[in-house]
Amino acid sequence: MGVKERRAREKEQLRQQILSAARELFVTEGYENVSMRKIAAKIEYSPTTIYLYFKDKAELLDSVCKETLLNLLDTLERLNRDKSDPLETLRKSGRAYVEFGLKHPQEYKLTFVVRPQFQQGLGLEEGSVGEKVFNYLCAMVFECIRQKVFRQMDVEMTGQVLWAAVHGVTLLLIDFPDFPWSEKDALIDMVLQTTIEGLKG
Amino acid sequence: MGVKERRAREKEQLRQQILSAARELFVTEGYENVSMRKIAAKIEYSPTTIYLYFKDKAELLDSVCKETLLNLLDTLERLNRDKSDPLETLRKSGRAYVEFGLKHPQEYKLTFVVRPQFQQGLGLEEGSVGEKVFNYLCAMVFECIRQKVFRQMDVEMTGQVLWAAVHGVTLLLIDFPDFPWSEKDALIDMVLQTTIEGLKG
DNA sequence: GATTTAACTTATCAGTGTTAATTATACCAG
DNA sequence: CTGGTATAATTAACACTGATAAGTTAAATC
Incomplete structure (x- = not known):
């Protein structure tokens, strides 16, 4: 057969x-x-x-985005996490996230901007790869809290704050390439540094 | 005549x-x-x-976005700024920014997401209303630094960090309405609180 | 070798942004 | 009031688009 x-x-x-x-x-x-x-x-x-x-063009986009999310997740998971220094791990992950977006700007926009425009807000539903990416962020936040580097707080909400920061700077840099941004690497570092500093205990 | x-x-x-x-x-x-x-x-x-x-459909979009930016700028400038409390002013402005986006989600996306997609990254060029919005943010950052609430740092870059934070959370809330976000107001507050805390002297 | 089944194509539909050619309208000089 | 002119708005058309239904071909099964 x-x-x-x-x-x-x-x-x-x-x-x-x-x-x-x-x-x-x-x-x-x-x-x-x-x-x-x-x-x-x-x-x-x-x-x-x-x-x-x-089924249609949107489903084609959907599948492309799913692959992108898998790539992003893989990129993040490949980082050698140093359990003894959760802060550095978090910082590195944040950088990796932003750099992934800047390295594949079209794919990032397709996934986080174009897709939600053509299908109302899908891509982060339960069990999705998108959710896994977010959970990855949360796991690191949790570790920072557990080791008392961050103060006690809602893990999920903290993850969302972090996500907003990296998502924001990534999209701004992609969408407005002609804007007189500060030196790119310094800006990304400052975004991460500021957010992390603001979360410390 | x-x-x-x-x-x-x-x-x-x-x-x-x-x-x-x-x-x-x-x-x-x-x-x-x-x-x-x-x-x-x-x-x-x-x-x-x-x-x-x-000229074409894109120019139509362009004009609509320009109006949106004018509205946003107006909304921000209408806030009664309390010079003696620059931190509170900054926080209020941040909130107003995000709330503007959530109150007019389609307009916000048109301006900051759709437009740059159809015209490469325009909207923030020199002298534009978009630039004025950013300058408004910077002016408040400058005040915080001047009064030594924030530590000494690059005003522009700090403005960009702030912008990334509010832009990020606004877009996430708009684009993924079905995601199990933490309570919306609390999340926005935490984004602002975290960023501000991270910038303090 | 006939028949069923799956894969693929042709023809077509209603709708898109945009341009060129054409008509209608409002104005003004004589 | 008339004739001519500039301007505003329209009609017709082009080369596309996403999508569907019907038709065709090739392969596998009995």
Whole structure:
């Protein structure tokens, strides 16, 4: 019964082909400027074939974003966490988050800006990869509190404060590249430093 | 020679009519889902008439955003600033900023998210209203430093840190309404409190 | 070898931003 | 009041868009 499996494999392969063509185009041209026809041309299939694999353009975006979130989560989890210095770990994670956004600005915007615009606020629902990213942040906050580097406070809310900080600076730097920002690295450091300082016990 | 003036007045009137129809539709339906034809239908003119008043759809968005920024600036400037308590003034301004965003979520997104997507990063150029909003923030930071409530530091960079914080929390709350945020007011307060605490001398 | 099933394409629809050509309107000089 | 002119607004059209239904081809099963 290897036939069905082979067919399934082939199907999955085309699915991936569509997906990576879509991401490449979304990133280089912007979601708005990419048509189903362009994606189809890139993989040399007819436009309607895509609809056999994805419900519509939004679902295509959805899948691309899911991959991005997986990448982000992976980037964060790869950081060698030093349990004995939770503050430094948190700082490094914050930096990694922002740098991920700046390294893949289009993907970051697709995930955290474009997607919620086209599907009302999805991407962080229970069990989602987005939620896992947030939980990762919270885990580090928890560790800082446990070791009394941070004062006693609501872990979730603190995670949200941190998230707001890194999300804010990331988007500003991406969206307004011509604004006379202070030196980029110094700014990111200051955002993290300020937030961390403000959370200390 | 009152004819020319009247004609100019009428022209300006129609321009405003187009603009307010556009904003209303942008806000209720979202920029993407509003067509020039819909705007035209709303004001009962032919679609192409709009092009006599605005170069294209992006310029229409541009003008709507400029108005939004003026509103935001006005909202901030109306706050009665208490020179003797620059910290409280700063906190109040921060709150006002976030609340403006939450009160007009679509307008906020149009201005700070959609526009930079359709025109690369415009809106904060020299002399723009956007820049004035940022300068307003900086002026308050400067006052806090001058009165030695904040430690000595780069005013611009500090302003950017503050902006990142309020921008971040505003967008998160708007874009992911279904996420289990902590109580909204408490979260905003904590963002402001944390940032301010982190900047103190 | 016939039949079922899956994969893919063609043709088409209603709607998009935008431009060029055209018509209608309001003004002014004689 | 008339004829001409400038300006405002419209009609028609173009090259696209996302999406669907119907049709076609190729492969696998019996």
